[in-house]
Amino acid sequence: MSTVAEGSPAPYSVKNPFPALHTVNLKLTGPASQKDTRHHEISLAGSGLSYKAGDALGLFPANCPELVEELIAALGATGEESVPGKDGQPKAFREALRRDYAITFADKKFVEAMVARGASGLAGLLEPELAGELKEYLSATDNARDYVDVLRENPGIQFGPEEFVKLLRKLVPRLYSISSSLLAHPDSVHLTVATVRFNSRGRERKGVASTFMAERWEGESRAGIFLQSQQKHFSLPAEGTTPIIMVGPGTGVAPFRAFLEERQALGQTGRNWLFFGEQRAAGDFFYRDQFEAWVRDGFLRLDTAFSRDQAEKIYVQHRMRENAGDIWRWLEEGADFFVCGDKHRMAEDVHNELLRIVEVEGGKSPEESKEYLEAMKKAKRYKRDVY
Numbered sequence: 559m560s561t562v563a564e565g566s567p568a569p570y571s572v573k574n575p576f577p578a579l580h581t582v583n584l585k586l587t588g589p590a591s592q593k594d595t596r597h598h599e600i601s602l603a604g605s606g607l608s609y610k611a612g613d614a615l616g617l618f619p620a621n622c623p624e625l626v627e628e629l630i631a632a633l634g635a636t637g638e639e640s641v642p643g644k645d646g647q648p649k650a651f652r653e654a655l656r657r658d659y660a661i662t663f664a665d666k667k668f669v670e671a672m673v674a675r676g677a678s679g680l681a682g683l684l685e686p687e688l689a690g691e692l693k694e695y696l697s698a699t700d701n702a703r704d705y706v707d708v709l710r711e712n713p714g715i716q717f718g719p720e721e722f723v724k725l726l727r728k729l730v731p732r733l734y735s736i737s738s739s740l741l742a743h744p745d746s747v748h749l750t751v752a753t754v755r756f757n758s759r760g761r762e763r764k765g766v767a768s769t770f771m772a773e774r775w776e777g778e779s780r781a782g783i784f785l786q787s788q789q790k791h792f793s794l795p796a797e798g799t800t801p802i803i804m805v806g807p808g809t810g811v812a813p814f815r816a817f818l819e820e821r822q823a824l825g826q827t828g829r830n831w832l833f834f835g836e837q838r839a840a841g842d843f844f845y846r847d848q849f850e851a852w853v854r855d856g857f858l859r860l861d862t863a864f865s866r867d868q869a870e871k872i873y874v875q876h877r878m879r880e881n882a883g884d885i886w887r888w889l890e891e892g893a894d895f896f897v898c899g900d901k902h903r904m905a906e907d908v909h910n911e912l913l914r915i916v917e918v919e920g921g922k923s924p925e926e927s928k929e930y931l932e933a934m935k936k937a938k939r940y941k942r943d944v945y
């Protein structure tokens with residue numbers, strides 16, 4: 559492994575990822591949880607890499623070896639055949655499937671190739687007006703198909719290894735919000751990752767990178783990582799005295815643990831307020847001891863929303879409404895407002911609640927409320943990192 563001379567720029571990047579060790583893999587969720595969310599630590603020792611609170615880490619994962627073997631068998635191959643890797647250089651089919659290509663979901667290009675080879679039963683899915691059915695066929699929740707499913711359902715159709723890899727997309731890195739401050743943990747990156755596993759068509763399916771971290775990145779094995787600055791859109795305020803409000807349900811809490819560690823390490827006196835939500839307090843209250851210690855020290859104001867601890871769902875935006883007056887006062891005192899986590903439902907609901915708070919507490923019209931938040935965005939005081 560190369561090291562970096564002091565003062566010289568770090569050579570590692572997305573194009574030249576640092577081969578990193580995975581030093582800690584800890585389950586954060588307890589027996590009462592339906593999730594497997596984990597705390598991971600990755601060593602930056604010898605890399606010369608650094609990051610700021612709010613930044614993200616990119617990881618080049620490897621596919622699950624059992625899935626690779628299922629796929630090789632479904633294709634009637636041995637795995638030893640030579641195929642072009644993602645850089646065009648020849649390598650063994652098994653190795654290319656492990657490291658170079660995305661194999662967990664089939665796509666339209668593959669359905670087209672199946673039809674061209676004679677899988678006439680799939681031809682209807684390619685009609686332009688049936689795009690919704692094709693999407694459903696390939697990626698319906700708990701009923702998605704990967705290459706193994708499609709090949710097994712159409713046993714007469716075969717592809718040679720080289721033909722097959724030419725139909726595949728490259729395996730791309732996954733991004734994760736960093737949940738640590740380098741000031742508190744020198745040479746280390748912490749991540750907070752929900753492990754993606756689901757059952758589909760009678761088989762266990764695995765998210766590539768999250769299960770790579772949970773199950774397959776062990777001991778002395780190294781995986782390529784890079785750091786991605788997010789300071790342009792998701793940084794702590796320049797002034798340490800500026801108050802911050804952070805809304806981070808689920809793994810969305812990750813960058814806020816980093817913010818809090820950073821502010822504590824720097825001795826910043828700005829007030830900190832976190833809204834955290836998960837399913838159950840008993841199994842899903844990540845970093846509880848650390849957060850509660852900060853509350854006891856007067857460093858953090860914490861509101862939690864455990865959605866499944868009572869009959870009616872309680873989400874972070876409900877806690878925001880209960881605290882609407884204080885949120886408005888903090889905003890008027892110059893607080894930055896941050897949101898991280900689920901893009902599809904949560905971020906929009908939180909945005910709508912914030913609009914409502916500005917309207918009701920600030921005595922503004924709906925139009926003025928929108929303008930208020932737009933102005934906050936422009937001034938980089940309303941910052942979101944949603945995925």
Ligand SMILES: Cc1cc2nc3c(=O)[nH]c(=O)nc-3n(C[C@H](O)[C@H](O)[C@H](O)COP(=O)(O)OP(=O)(O)OC[C@H]3O[C@@H](n4cnc5c(N)ncnc54)[C@H](O)[C@@H]3O)c2cc1C
Pocket residue numbers: 614662697698699700701702732733734735736750751752753754755756757758764765766767768769809810812943944945
């Ligand atoms: C800036 C940024 C920061 C992020 N930070 C974090 C973070 O801090 N923590 C974190 O956990 N994630 C984070 N993510 C998400 C992360 O990048 C990955 O997308 C996530 O870990 C899943 O990757 P994977 O490789 O494990 O799963 P993949 O192999 O990519 O599989 C995920 C796919 O599986 C599908 N899927 C899931 N469940 C089902 C089901 N039941 N039925 C059918 N299909 C299903 C999903 O729709 C999705 O398309 C972040 C993303 C971005 C862009």
Ligand SMILES: NC(=O)c1ccc[n+]([C@@H]2O[C@H](COP(=O)([O-])OP(=O)(O)OC[C@H]3O[C@@H](n4cnc5c(N)ncnc54)[C@H](OP(=O)(O)O)[C@@H]3O)[C@@H](O)[C@H]2O)c1
Pocket residue numbers: 593752754765807808809810835836837838863864865866871873874875899900901902903904905907908945
């Ligand atoms: N790309 C991927 O494959 C992938 C993988 C993992 C995570 N993610 C993304 O990351 C997000 C975070 O996942 P996570 O497991 O950490 O947590 P999550 O699914 O966001 O759940 C965290 C909490 O938010 C609640 N919630 C659900 N809908 C909400 C809403 N509209 N407004 C506010 N809160 C809401 C959940 O409640 P209930 O569950 O009780 O409804 C739960 O209590 C996911 O939602 C997803 O978008 C993506």
